[in-house]
Amino acid sequence: MSDPVMAQKGPYSLDVEAGTTYWWCSCGRSASQPFCDGSHKGTDFTPMEWTAPRTRKVHFCGCKQALNKPMCDGTHGKI
Template sequence: MSHSPIHRAGHSPIEVELEEGKTYTWCACGRSNSQPFCDGSHQGTGIDPVVFVAERSGTVWLCMCKQTATPPLCDGSHNKKNNL
């Protein structure tokens, strides 16, 4: 199935505080109004959010350009020339 284009939600990662054992839903489509987390705006796009459980409490950097190879974590893809 083809899907809608992925939208860039930002040009740099966002720092978030996670709580160990808590389930989070990272927006993979870039359409959510509650970035970096999903608000259901992906409905009908063919793009699913990434659901994950925090392995430990602490600060992480979540991807906002939506081009990371390690979702939901930033891998520096926002710095690559072809992703600007």
């Protein structure tokens, strides 16, 4: 599998709503970061489905290399 593109070296902090499903971009090519816009077509990547367990602010991974995808886990600080 090829490496994802780093969309940004840090998280996207957004408010999410409980019960809403989000499609996190795993390839890094989407113009609608941190979400999928279909740009992964033709790559090895597919978006990751994530449903918010509660309404709150979350930090989606922007570097695309978090071990705890789709959330930032600080991995961006080591790359």
